[in-house]
Amino acid sequence: MYIVIEGIDTAGKSTQLDILANKYKDAVFTKEPGGTKIGSKLRQMVLGGEAKSKLAEMFLFLADRAEHMQEIVNKNKNKIVISDRSMISGIAYAKHLPLDDVIKLNLLATENTLPSHVILLKLSKEELKKRLSLKEHDSIESRGIDYLIDIQNRMEETIKKLNLNYIFIDASLSIEKISKNIEDFLNE
Ligand SMILES: Nc1ncnc2c1ncn2[C@@H]1O[C@H](COP(=O)(O)OP(=O)(O)OP(=O)(O)O)[C@@H](O)[C@H]1O
Ligand SMILES: Cc1cn([C@H]2C[C@H](O)[C@@H](COP(=O)(O)O)O2)c(=O)[nH]c1=O
Numbered sequence: 683m684y685i686v687i688e689g690i691d692t693a694g695k696s697t698q699l700d701i702l703a704n705k706y707k708d709a710v711f712t713k714e715p716g717g718t719k720i721g722s723k724l725r726q727m728v729l730g731g732e733a734k735s736k737l738a739e740m741f742l743f744l745a746d747r748a749e750h751m752q753e754i755v756n757k758n759k760n761k762i763v764i765s766d767r768s769m770i771s772g773i774a775y776a777k778h779l780p781l782d783d784v785i786k787l788n789l790l791a792t793e794n795t796l797p798s799h800v801i802l803l804k805l806s807k808e809e810l811k812k813r814l815s816l817k818e819h820d821s822i823e824s825r826g827i828d829y830l831i832d833i834q835n836r837m838e839e840t841i842k843k844l845n846l847n848y849i850f851i852d853a854s855l856s857i858e859k860i861s862k863n864i865e866d867f868l869n870e
Pocket of ligand 1: 690854
Protein backbone atom coordinates (compact mmCIF):
# COMPACT_ATOMS: atom_id res chain seq x y z
CA MET A 683 0.00 0.00 0.00
CA TYR A 684 1.19 3.52 -0.81
CA ILE A 685 -0.84 5.91 1.31
CA VAL A 686 -0.50 9.69 1.05
CA ILE A 687 -1.74 12.34 3.45
CA GLU A 688 -2.41 15.55 1.55
CA GLY A 689 -3.50 19.05 2.38
CA ILE A 690 -2.32 22.62 2.32
CA ASP A 691 -0.12 24.06 5.04
CA THR A 692 -1.56 23.64 8.58
CA ALA A 693 -4.29 21.21 7.42
CA GLY A 694 -3.33 18.75 10.16
CA LYS A 695 -1.22 16.21 8.24
CA SER A 696 1.57 15.86 10.83
CA THR A 697 -0.98 15.51 13.64
CA GLN A 698 -2.69 12.59 11.90
CA LEU A 699 0.64 11.05 10.89
CA ASP A 700 1.70 10.96 14.56
CA ILE A 701 -1.47 8.99 15.34
CA LEU A 702 -0.91 6.66 12.38
CA ALA A 703 2.67 6.02 13.51
CA ASN A 704 1.28 4.55 16.74
CA LYS A 705 -1.17 2.34 14.83
CA TYR A 706 0.99 1.14 11.93
CA LYS A 707 4.21 0.19 13.72
CA ASP A 708 5.58 -1.71 10.71
CA ALA A 709 4.79 0.95 8.12
CA VAL A 710 7.42 3.12 6.42
CA PHE A 711 6.73 6.79 7.20
CA THR A 712 8.16 9.35 4.81
CA LYS A 713 7.56 12.80 3.37
CA GLU A 714 7.92 15.10 0.37
CA PRO A 715 10.03 17.09 0.15
CA GLY A 716 12.83 15.71 2.27
CA GLY A 717 12.31 11.95 2.49
CA THR A 718 15.77 11.05 1.20
CA LYS A 719 19.37 12.25 1.69
CA ILE A 720 19.33 14.60 -1.30
CA GLY A 721 15.68 15.37 -0.56
CA SER A 722 16.68 17.00 2.72
CA LYS A 723 19.05 19.32 0.86
CA LEU A 724 16.42 20.08 -1.77
CA ARG A 725 13.86 20.81 0.99
CA GLN A 726 16.20 23.32 2.62
CA MET A 727 16.72 25.06 -0.73
CA VAL A 728 13.07 25.34 -1.71
CA LEU A 729 11.63 26.22 1.70
CA GLY A 730 14.38 28.78 2.16
CA GLY A 731 13.20 30.49 -1.03
CA GLU A 732 16.57 30.03 -2.80
CA ALA A 733 14.95 29.34 -6.17
CA LYS A 734 13.93 32.67 -7.73
CA SER A 735 12.40 30.93 -10.77
CA LYS A 736 9.05 29.15 -10.26
CA LEU A 737 10.14 26.63 -12.90
CA ALA A 738 13.38 25.97 -11.04
CA GLU A 739 11.44 25.50 -7.81
CA MET A 740 9.14 22.97 -9.49
CA PHE A 741 12.06 20.97 -10.92
CA LEU A 742 13.67 20.87 -7.47
CA PHE A 743 10.48 19.32 -6.10
CA LEU A 744 10.39 16.91 -9.07
CA ALA A 745 13.98 15.85 -8.36
CA ASP A 746 13.02 15.20 -4.74
CA ARG A 747 10.03 13.17 -5.97
CA ALA A 748 12.00 11.02 -8.41
CA GLU A 749 14.58 10.12 -5.75
CA HIS A 750 11.84 9.53 -3.16
CA MET A 751 9.86 7.26 -5.49
CA GLN A 752 12.88 5.12 -6.39
CA GLU A 753 14.62 4.97 -3.01
CA ILE A 754 11.65 4.86 -0.59
CA VAL A 755 8.31 4.01 -2.23
CA ASN A 756 9.44 1.48 -4.85
CA LYS A 757 12.00 -0.15 -2.55
CA ASN A 758 9.23 -0.83 -0.01
CA LYS A 759 6.51 -2.25 -2.26
CA ASN A 760 6.08 -5.17 0.16
CA LYS A 761 5.28 -2.80 3.04
CA ILE A 762 2.76 -0.08 3.89
CA VAL A 763 4.30 3.27 2.93
CA ILE A 764 2.67 6.39 4.38
CA SER A 765 3.85 9.72 3.00
CA ASP A 766 3.33 13.28 4.14
CA ARG A 767 2.57 14.82 0.75
CA SER A 768 3.12 13.44 -2.76
CA MET A 769 2.81 14.25 -6.47
CA ILE A 770 -0.61 15.70 -5.64
CA SER A 771 1.08 18.57 -3.78
CA GLY A 772 3.60 18.74 -6.61
CA ILE A 773 0.87 19.19 -9.22
CA ALA A 774 -1.26 21.54 -7.12
CA TYR A 775 1.50 23.91 -6.00
CA ALA A 776 2.84 24.31 -9.58
CA LYS A 777 -0.27 26.39 -10.30
CA HIS A 778 1.51 28.68 -12.74
CA LEU A 779 1.51 25.86 -15.32
CA PRO A 780 -1.39 24.01 -17.03
CA LEU A 781 -2.59 21.07 -14.96
CA ASP A 782 -2.12 18.48 -17.74
CA ASP A 783 1.50 19.54 -18.33
CA VAL A 784 2.37 19.27 -14.65
CA ILE A 785 0.61 15.92 -14.35
CA LYS A 786 2.80 14.57 -17.19
CA LEU A 787 5.98 15.84 -15.50
CA ASN A 788 4.98 14.26 -12.19
CA LEU A 789 4.08 10.92 -13.80
CA LEU A 790 7.56 10.98 -15.39
CA ALA A 791 9.15 11.68 -11.99
CA THR A 792 7.17 8.88 -10.33
CA GLU A 793 7.54 6.45 -13.27
CA ASN A 794 3.72 6.30 -13.33
CA THR A 795 3.44 5.04 -9.74
CA LEU A 796 0.26 6.36 -8.13
CA PRO A 797 -0.81 6.20 -4.48
CA SER A 798 -3.29 3.44 -3.59
CA HIS A 799 -4.99 5.64 -0.96
CA VAL A 800 -5.23 9.45 -0.86
CA ILE A 801 -6.39 11.32 2.25
CA LEU A 802 -7.03 15.02 1.62
CA LEU A 803 -7.56 17.18 4.71
CA LYS A 804 -9.56 20.22 3.60
CA LEU A 805 -9.49 23.58 5.40
CA SER A 806 -11.99 26.40 5.22
CA LYS A 807 -10.55 29.86 4.53
CA GLU A 808 -11.38 30.91 8.10
CA GLU A 809 -9.72 27.91 9.73
CA LEU A 810 -6.65 28.34 7.49
CA LYS A 811 -6.39 32.02 8.47
CA LYS A 812 -6.57 31.07 12.15
CA ARG A 813 -3.94 28.36 11.91
CA LEU A 814 -1.51 30.38 9.77
CA SER A 815 -1.69 33.17 12.32
CA LEU A 816 -0.24 30.80 14.91
CA LYS A 817 2.99 29.98 13.06
CA GLU A 818 5.96 31.47 11.24
CA HIS A 819 5.60 31.22 7.46
CA ASP A 820 8.07 29.63 5.06
CA SER A 821 8.57 31.09 1.59
CA ILE A 822 5.55 29.25 0.20
CA GLU A 823 3.17 29.94 3.09
CA SER A 824 4.05 33.64 2.76
CA ARG A 825 2.18 33.68 -0.57
CA GLY A 826 -1.09 34.08 1.38
CA ILE A 827 -4.53 32.65 2.13
CA ASP A 828 -6.09 32.92 -1.33
CA TYR A 829 -3.00 31.28 -2.89
CA LEU A 830 -3.30 28.32 -0.52
CA ILE A 831 -7.03 27.93 -1.02
CA ASP A 832 -6.40 27.88 -4.79
CA ILE A 833 -3.86 25.13 -4.17
CA GLN A 834 -6.38 23.14 -2.15
CA ASN A 835 -8.91 23.40 -5.00
CA ARG A 836 -6.24 22.23 -7.45
CA MET A 837 -5.45 19.27 -5.17
CA GLU A 838 -9.08 18.22 -5.31
CA GLU A 839 -9.17 18.65 -9.11
CA THR A 840 -5.96 16.61 -9.49
CA ILE A 841 -7.16 13.73 -7.31
CA LYS A 842 -10.39 13.45 -9.28
CA LYS A 843 -8.63 13.82 -12.65
CA LEU A 844 -6.22 10.98 -11.79
CA ASN A 845 -9.18 8.85 -10.73
CA LEU A 846 -7.49 7.95 -7.44
CA ASN A 847 -8.93 6.11 -4.44
CA TYR A 848 -9.51 9.03 -2.07
CA ILE A 849 -11.29 10.49 0.93
CA PHE A 850 -11.79 14.22 1.56
CA ILE A 851 -12.01 15.05 5.26
CA ASP A 852 -13.05 18.34 6.84
CA ALA A 853 -9.84 19.37 8.59
CA SER A 854 -11.77 21.38 11.18
CA LEU A 855 -13.29 18.20 12.67
CA SER A 856 -11.79 17.04 15.97
CA ILE A 857 -8.45 15.22 15.78
CA GLU A 858 -10.19 12.08 16.99
CA LYS A 859 -12.98 12.25 14.39
CA ILE A 860 -10.48 12.78 11.56
CA SER A 861 -8.44 9.84 12.81
CA LYS A 862 -11.52 7.60 12.86
CA ASN A 863 -12.46 8.66 9.32
CA ILE A 864 -8.94 7.80 8.15
CA GLU A 865 -9.01 4.43 9.91
CA ASP A 866 -12.35 3.51 8.35
CA PHE A 867 -11.10 4.55 4.89
CA LEU A 868 -7.91 2.47 5.17
CA ASN A 869 -9.88 -0.55 6.41
CA GLU A 870 -12.49 -0.46 3.60
N1 LIG B 1 -8.32 18.60 13.93
C1 LIG B 1 -7.70 19.70 14.37
N2 LIG B 1 -8.41 20.69 14.97
C2 LIG B 1 -7.79 21.80 15.41
N3 LIG B 1 -6.45 22.05 15.29
C3 LIG B 1 -5.71 21.09 14.68
C4 LIG B 1 -6.28 19.88 14.18
N4 LIG B 1 -5.28 19.13 13.63
C5 LIG B 1 -4.15 19.85 13.78
N5 LIG B 1 -4.40 21.02 14.41
C6 LIG B 1 -3.44 22.08 14.73
O1 LIG B 1 -3.19 22.79 13.51
C7 LIG B 1 -1.80 23.15 13.41
C8 LIG B 1 -1.21 22.50 12.16
O2 LIG B 1 -1.25 21.09 12.33
P1 LIG B 1 -0.15 20.17 11.59
O3 LIG B 1 1.22 20.69 11.91
O4 LIG B 1 -0.46 18.76 11.93
O5 LIG B 1 -0.50 20.51 10.08
P2 LIG B 1 0.33 20.15 8.76
O6 LIG B 1 -0.64 19.88 7.70
O7 LIG B 1 1.36 19.09 9.06
O8 LIG B 1 1.07 21.54 8.53
P3 LIG B 1 2.31 21.91 7.53
O9 LIG B 1 2.02 21.32 6.22
O10 LIG B 1 2.28 23.40 7.56
O11 LIG B 1 3.53 21.32 8.20
C9 LIG B 1 -1.15 22.65 14.69
O12 LIG B 1 -1.11 23.73 15.62
C10 LIG B 1 -2.09 21.55 15.17
O13 LIG B 1 -2.04 21.41 16.59
C1 LIG C 1 5.80 18.22 -2.08
C2 LIG C 1 5.66 19.69 -2.42
C3 LIG C 1 5.49 20.63 -1.43
N1 LIG C 1 5.38 21.95 -1.77
C4 LIG C 1 5.26 22.95 -0.69
C5 LIG C 1 4.10 22.76 0.23
C6 LIG C 1 4.58 23.35 1.53
O1 LIG C 1 4.40 24.74 1.52
C7 LIG C 1 6.07 23.02 1.50
C8 LIG C 1 6.36 21.78 2.30
O2 LIG C 1 6.18 22.07 3.63
P1 LIG C 1 5.72 20.94 4.69
O3 LIG C 1 5.90 21.62 6.02
O4 LIG C 1 6.60 19.77 4.49
O5 LIG C 1 4.31 20.58 4.40
O6 LIG C 1 6.42 22.83 0.13
C9 LIG C 1 5.44 22.37 -3.09
O7 LIG C 1 5.35 23.61 -3.37
N2 LIG C 1 5.60 21.45 -4.07
C10 LIG C 1 5.72 20.12 -3.80
O8 LIG C 1 5.90 19.29 -4.74
